[in-house]
Amino acid sequence: MDKQTVARVLDEIATLLELRGDEGFRARAFRTAARALEELEEDLASLIARGELRTVRGLGPATARVVQEVFETGTSSYHEELRREVPDGLLELLHVPGLGTKRIHTLHTRLGIASLDDLEQAARAGAIAELPGFGKRTQERILEGIAYRRRTAGLRRRPEALATAAELLAWLRADPSVVRAEPAGALRRGLETVDGVDLVAAVDGDGQELLGRFISLPSAEPGERTADDAARVRLGGIEVRLRVVPPEAFGAAWLHATGSEAHVEALRERAAARGLRLDADGLWDGARRVDAADEDGIYRALGLDVVAPELREGSGEVEAAGAGLLPRLLRYEDLKGCFHVHTTYSDGRATLKEMARAALERGWRYLGIADHSQAAAYAGGLRLEDIVRQHEEIDAWNAEHGDRLWLFKGIEADILADGRLDYAGLEEDVLERFDFVVGSVHSAFGSSQTEMTERIVRAMENPHLTFLGHLTGRLLLERDGYPLDVEAVIEAAAERGVGIEINAHPARLDLDWRWWRAASARGICAAINPDAHDAAGLDDVRYGVTVARKGWLGVRNVVNAWDLEEVRAYFAKRKGRA
């Protein structure tokens, strides 16, 4: 039982207390305890073994009891009691933008609302606007939030989908009848969200027995057969679709299950033009199977370079593959570091040195620290004295370890409502002290598209700005980004030589891959930034690499795939305009 898990229970207790309408400071105490646990330098197990839990500042009798119980048994009776008391539906309502625990409590007690359906009914009937503290606008926002929730209900983000795929692939590959099993569909193409997990297995025999066991997996809800050679189950709320084929048909089956439809259609046309026929079972010359047990063989038989799964979106990749014009795509191994990493100086959960060591472990040559700026007060944004302290620590690190891992001094500066960068109004040129500046919008999401676009374009007028951070502000499956004329921003960024971040957090993946061909064509550089708040978060750059590949990007387009000296030169050139 790790401290993160225990902290999550404490956080949920706090949320449940708030939903129940308890006095706010009690809930706060549980949240404080959760943070205290996260920031614990020491191992939780040894602390408990020594009976010193209570010595941790922020843990008192009640919270320490919960920690101890969760650590020993995996659950907390207090937590479970609250779960029984508070309707499950109330937790779901927290995902509706504009609704927090207080308002949900009010909705529950005044209108008996305990689910998304209840909420929708009440909003449609106009009952919510009548409540004190609520109004017409709030009611509208609630309906918008419900619609978004409904629209995205069957979708999953990549980490969850990949974990489900891995679990079932392991199960398939352990089966003696399975020759080969692979993921396919949108997951394999690297889409930011998927409506399910597609798997293809090559099997000895007809696979009927395997499909039978697949739909009655003990860990899944009972599934169903969808065709002679296919079935689907739901596992942890995710739909998993499996097709089984004989080994000689695997290449074509995998290709079809991977898609996209547009890509496969383009391949079919290409086959037809060569007098061949491509279907989900093979590539055919009349009745004769063209040898294509693997995908590569099919592409080659069609006179094409192999198209990486990420590019198979029907956007000219087949023509490019025929002309030998496919880009050499970025790989994870190309990365030499990354920027936009948080530490305990602001809201990170790992210290600067822990993050630096984690970067070393990954074989990186440099790391860009970028904590929050002072406007992000809640996130512990850096005040001027914090900046000085952090820069001293970075200088000391570089003096000692800079030959192995160089730390760049960066900051995630808020783009304020008027388009100024945080710190920009001060007498001394604070932003000048940094090697790079990531500019991000964290407030005033409600403005119009014109205002938001002007605000971000204005931020780019500050010559210190190096990268635009999570440009559209979207949170996948939580909310759309704010309204923004991305094309205009790209145009302005190109003119001013500002780079754009591929925020690699799996809930952001922002700027989206769909923009990157246009952006790179205008010479805009990408930075694959993990926005990491702990060491494990650094590995999110892998999701960012997928986005870059979907955007047809290669090493030259991605700043953190460059050598240390090149990055230094890039930053210096940006600063030179100041």
Added chain:
DNA sequence: GCCGTTTTCGGCCCGACTGTTTTCAGTCG
């Protein structure tokens, strides 16, 4: 619920923004 003592209970709490108000509660990053 936890802290910190002014040892027995009062104070805790980041600030901008929004929508609801007509001075502020609630949400959010």
